[in-house]
Amino acid sequence: MDSSLSLSVCIPAYSMDGMGAKYLRVSLDILAKQNFPNFEVVVADQSDDRNIADLCSSYADMTVRHLDTRHLKRQGSANTNAAINAAQNEIVKILFQDDFLNGDDALTKIAHAFGDPEVKWIVTGSEHTRDGHTLIRPFVPKFHDRIQFGKNTISSPSVLALHRENAPRFDEDLIWLMDVDYYKQCSLRFGLPKVLCEPLVVNRQHSGQVSESVRRARVRQELRHVRQKYATHMSWGDWMHYVGRLRRSFL
Known part of the structure; x- marks a missing residue:
């Protein structure tokens, strides 16, 4: 691994019904223990109080940059x-504020994988937790060509890392499909991801997750948006898959 390689851990944050700073503290504490030295943390904060800003300023031994992003569209893609x-x-290493790295060497293992110059983007294995301690349901990511329509076989963007140069941006018209659309964008730009099977990220499951509150009308709107976006890349089989996903949104 090139010892000069550096990472930016990008964390979109918001108040999350009062739990945002609590979840973020867990993640920042784990980041502070990483044995990989060359990284910064960028927290884009859309909360309306000072809790997250004050938390970020309390980490004197780690580079944590706090951004006030309340002026942007209030959703995960823009943030x-x-x-x-x-x-x-x-x-760039994406890490949602309610998720956290699994192990003190997680960033080292991610950086090591980028030692191969052919690697442009990486997705890692993950585990899940409800209480922040007990880890369940280990998951190994796998890409498929129709992922943009919502069958997420990779997991949340917290498992993602990629070269900052030429990195796509998340589609700010999407909420429910923002992650799978991004994986599709990366595949078209870079090819297939490098998969690290080891669960280097823990995804927290809770009732405040955005996916728990998406209405069916929004699901249909986003499916149609994605279909229009990738129409020139769609085969007959892709169209049939899209129609099936759309039909299920009415059930």
């Missing part, structure tokens, strides 16, 4: 893009 846009290092 994640703001963090990516502010990143200064070679590799």
Whole structure:
């Protein structure tokens, strides 16, 4: 691995019904223990109080840059893009505020994989938790060509890392499909991802997740948006898959 390689950990944040700072503290504490030295943390904050800003300023031994992004569209796509846009290092590592790295060497393992110059983007294995301690349901990501229509076989963007140069931006018209659409964008730009099977990320499951509150009308709107976006790349089989996904949104 090139010892000069550097990472930007990009965290979109918001109040999350009062739990945002609590979840973020867990993640930042784990980041502070990483044995990989060359990284910064960029927190794009859309909360309306000072809790997250004050938390970020309390980490004197780690580079944590806090961005006030309340002026942007109040949704994950725009906020994640703001963090990516502010990143200064070679590799961007997305990490949602309610998720956290699994192990003190997670960033080292991710950086090591980028030692191969052919690797442009990486997705890692993950596990899940409800209580922040007990880890369940290990998951190994796998890309498929119709992922943009919502069958997510990769997991949340917290498993993603990629070169900052030429990195796509999240589609700010999407909420429910923002992650799978991004994986499709990356595949068209870079080819297939490098898969690290080891669960280097823990995804937290809770009732405040955006996916828990998406209405069916929104699902149909986003499916149609994605279909129009990738129409020139769609085979007959892709169209049939899209129709099936759309039909299920009415059930």
